[in-house]
Amino acid sequence: MSFLSVGIDHEHAPLDLLERATVPEEGWGKVLGALLANSNIDEAVFVSTCLRTEVYASIDRFHGAIEEITETLSHATGVSAAELGEYLTIHFDRGVASHLFSVAAGLRSAVPGEHEVLGQLRRALERADEEHAVGPELAELFRRSLAAGRRARHETAIARGTTSFAHATVQMAEIELGSSLHGAQVVVLGAGQLASGIVKSLRDAKTRVGTIWILNRTHERAVALAAEVGDDRVRVGSLEQLDAVLASSRLLITAIETTHSLLARGDIESRTDELLIVDLAMPRVVHSNVDELAPIRRLDISHLRDVIARTMAERKEAMDAASAIVDSEVEKFHEDRRSRGAAAIVGELRERLEQLRISEIERRSAEMLSLSDEQRELMQSLTRSLIAKIAHTPTVALKEAAGTDRGQRLYEATRNLFDL
Numbered sequence: 435m436s437f438l439s440v441g442i443d444h445e446h447a448p449l450d451l452l453e454r455a456t457v458p459e460e461g462w463g464k465v466l467g468a469l470l471a472n473s474n475i476d477e478a479v480f481v482s483t484c485l486r487t488e489v490y491a492s493i494d495r496f497h498g499a500i501e502e503i504t505e506t507l508s509h510a511t512g513v514s515a516a517e518l519g520e521y522l523t524i525h526f527d528r529g530v531a532s533h534l535f536s537v538a539a540g541l542r543s544a545v546p547g548e549h550e551v552l553g554q555l556r557r558a559l560e561r562a563d564e565e566h567a568v569g570p571e572l573a574e575l576f577r578r579s580l581a582a583g584r585r586a587r588h589e590t591a592i593a594r595g596t597t598s599f600a601h602a603t604v605q606m607a608e609i610e611l612g613s614s615l616h617g618a619q620v621v622v623l624g625a626g627q628l629a630s631g632i633v634k635s636l637r638d639a640k641t642r643v644g645t646i647w648i649l650n651r652t653h654e655r656a657v658a659l660a661a662e663v664g665d666d667r668v669r670v671g672s673l674e675q676l677d678a679v680l681a682s683s684r685l686l687i688t689a690i691e692t693t694h695s696l697l698a699r700g701d702i703e704s705r706t707d708e709l710l711i712v713d714l715a716m717p718r719v720v721h722s723n724v725d726e727l728a729p730i731r732r733l734d735i736s737h738l739r740d741v742i743a744r745t746m747a748e749r750k751e752a753m754d755a756a757s758a759i760v761d762s763e764v765e766k767f768h769e770d771r772r773s774r775g776a777a778a779i780v781g782e783l784r785e786r787l788e789q790l791r792i793s794e795i796e797r798r799s800a801e802m803l804s805l806s807d808e809q810r811e812l813m814q815s816l817t818r819s820l821i822a823k824i825a826h827t828p829t830v831a832l833k834e835a836a837g838t839d840r841g842q843r844l845y846e847a848t849r850n851l852f853d854l
Contacts, residue, residue: 436492436493436496436526436527437490437491437492437493437525437526437527437530437531437571437572437575438490438491438492438493438496438499438500438503438524438525438526438527438530439488439489439490439491439523439524439525439529439530439533439534440488440489440491440499440500440503440504440507440522440523440524441481441486441487441488441489441507441522441523442455442486442487442488442518442521442522442523443485443486443487443488443523443542444485444486444544444735445523445542446521446523447521448521449734449735449736451513451517451518451521452484452485452486452487452716453484453716453717453718454511454512454513454717455482455487455507455511455513455518456482456483456484456487456511456716456717457480457482457487457510457511458482458691458693459482459557459561459691461510462480462482462558462561462565463561463564463565464510465480465482465506465507465510466478466480466561466562466565466567467565467567468506468509468510469489469491469502469503469506469567470567472499472502472503472506473494473498473502474493474494474495474498474499474502475491475492475493475494475499475502475503476491476492476493476494476569477491477492477567477568477569477571477572478490478491478492478562478567478568478572479491479558479559479562479567479568479572479576480558480561480562481554481555481558483550483551483554483716484628484714484715484716484735485543485544485735486537486542487507487511489503489506489507490530490534490572490575490576491503491572492569492571492572496526500524504518504519504522528764528768530575531575531578531579531764531767531768532760532761532764534555534575534576534579535578535579535582535583535760535763535764535767536757536760537551537555537579538551538552538555538579538580538582538583538586539582539583539586539587539592539756539757539759539760540583540586540587540592540593540756541586541592541753541756541757541760544599544602544735544738544739544742545598545599545601545602545738545742546592546742546749546752546753547586547587547592547593547594547749547752547753547756548593548598548599549587549593549598550598550599550600550627550628550631551583552580552583552584553627554627555576555579555580555583556580558576559573559576559577559580571771575767578763578767581763582759582760582763582764585759585763586756586759586760587756589755589759590752590755590756590759591749591751591752591755592749592752592753592755592756594749594752598631598635599628599631599714599735599738600628600630600631600632600634600635600689601631601635602738602741602742603632603635603687603712603714603738604632604635604636604639605741606712606733606737606738606740606741607685607687607710607712608639608640608641609741610710610731610733611641611684611685611710613641614684614708615641615643615684615685616641616642616643617642617643617644618643618644618683618684618685619643619644619645619646619647619679619682619683619684619685620636620643620644620645620646620647620683620684620685620686620687621647621649621676621679621680621683621685621686621687622636622646622647622648622649622687622688622689623649623650623673623676623686623687623688623689623690623696623715623719624648624650624688624689624690624691624715625648625650625652625655625656625658625659626655626689626690626691628689628714629648629650629659629689629690630659630662630663632687632689632714633646633648633659633663633668634663637663637665637667637668643667643685644667645667645668645669646665646667646668646669647668647669647670647671647675647679647683648660648668648669648670648671649670649671649672649673649675649676649679650670650672650673650690651672651673651690651692653670653672656670656671657670673696676696676697677701680697680702680709681705683709684708684709684710685709685710685711685712686709686710686711686712686720687711687712687714688711688712688713688714688715688718688719688720689714689715690715690719691715691716692715692717692719693717694719695718695719695720695721696719696720697711697719697720697721697724698720698721698723698724699721699723699724699726699727702724702727702730703727705727705729705730706729707729708729708730708731709729709730709731710731710733711724711730711731711732711733712733712734712737713732713733713734714734714735718734720732772836772841773833773836779832779845779848779849779854780825780829780832780833782854783825783828783829783832783848783852783854784821784825784829786852786853786854787821787824787825787852788821791817791818791821795813795814795817828844828848831844832844832845832848
């Protein structure tokens with residue numbers, strides 16, 4: 435069984451494609467079911483965030499699995515397989531662990547060391563488990579990646595300073611608005627993990643804002659977030675209140691999942707005072723035609739790059755240290771996997787030989803009726819010793835070659851020769 439990852443991410447694909455290829459969580463179960471319906475995919479975990487849409491799988495055939503995953507992603511997102519193919523990143527076997535561990539450590543994030551990705555990977559694994567789509571091998575890969583991610587953040591400085599999209603977003607808003615943000619009313623659309631980080635970053639920002647409105651589809655989630663934030667500046671409302679609340683607001687930040695636009699030119703074209711919009715939603719929920727309005731400035735994930743570039747420059751040493759931890763954890767994972775794989779085939783081989791030994795003794799039992807108990811025990815001891823000696827050389831060879839091309843050939847030969 436081999437690992438394969440196929441997907442698109444912010445490092446290689448344009449924002450527009452990432453936006454169109456994002457699948458909301460309520461659709462993950464359907465994607466997982468479609469993946470497992472393919473003949474070359476045995477296990478699967480599906481990850482879909484604003485920065486990556488990826489499939490991690492245990493597979494039988496490499497090329498067949500790539501085609502099946504690409505077609506499944508195309509069907510799930512409505513993006514053609516040909517367009518996806520231009521930007522796909524593909525990792526196989528050992529490369530899958532290196533990639534996933536780096537993602538978990540925040541080394542592949544737009545903001546190095548950000549914490550949200552750990553929660554996203556954990557939720558993807560939980561959902562795959564709920565859908566019975568993941569088995570012990572792939573689940574262990576994800577669990578070890580999460581542990582590596584936690585270790586990288588604990589032992590290095592990669593997660594210090596600007597640690598999330600949320601923090602970087604508020605920093606950018608402070609830079610863009612300057613003193614006009616002080617005391618200003620702010621609207622945050624959404625009450626999920628990203629929105630939670632944004633509201634907390636606004637609460638703790640150097641520039642003290644005024645009222646912070648949380649507008650969300652589900653009132654209970656917004657209320658729970660407001661209680662968690664614990665600041666008397668926070669107010670809660672519904673999406674239907676957006677127009678009314680926005681009229682007196684200086685900043686709008688969107689962090690919500692929806693399939694349609696929530697704000698377009700017609701909704702705010704009568705506005706005369708300035709408004710900064712930071713649209714982090716995927717798909718974006720603010721229509722691009724608001725850019726035609728003079729008082730409006732609309733920014734999105736792509737505009738965070740300057741803030742992020744400074745963060746990356748500041749954390750070069752920490753990123754190198756985190757990379758070393760990732761390399762170490764990947765090597766440990768593969769060593770353990772090789773040991774498990776070798777132990778499994780060796781166990782099967784010895785069990786098969788023991789079955790043959792017992793079967794042959796039973797077949798010839800009538801010829802040994804005259805043997806005494808001592809002679810029978812001697813015969814058992816002798817045959818067990820012979821089996822151990824016969825198994826010794828292949829056992830050593832399988833263990834020493836585990837995880838290599840030679841090991842794979844020996845593995846397959848052992849299964850064929852001994853009908854395992």
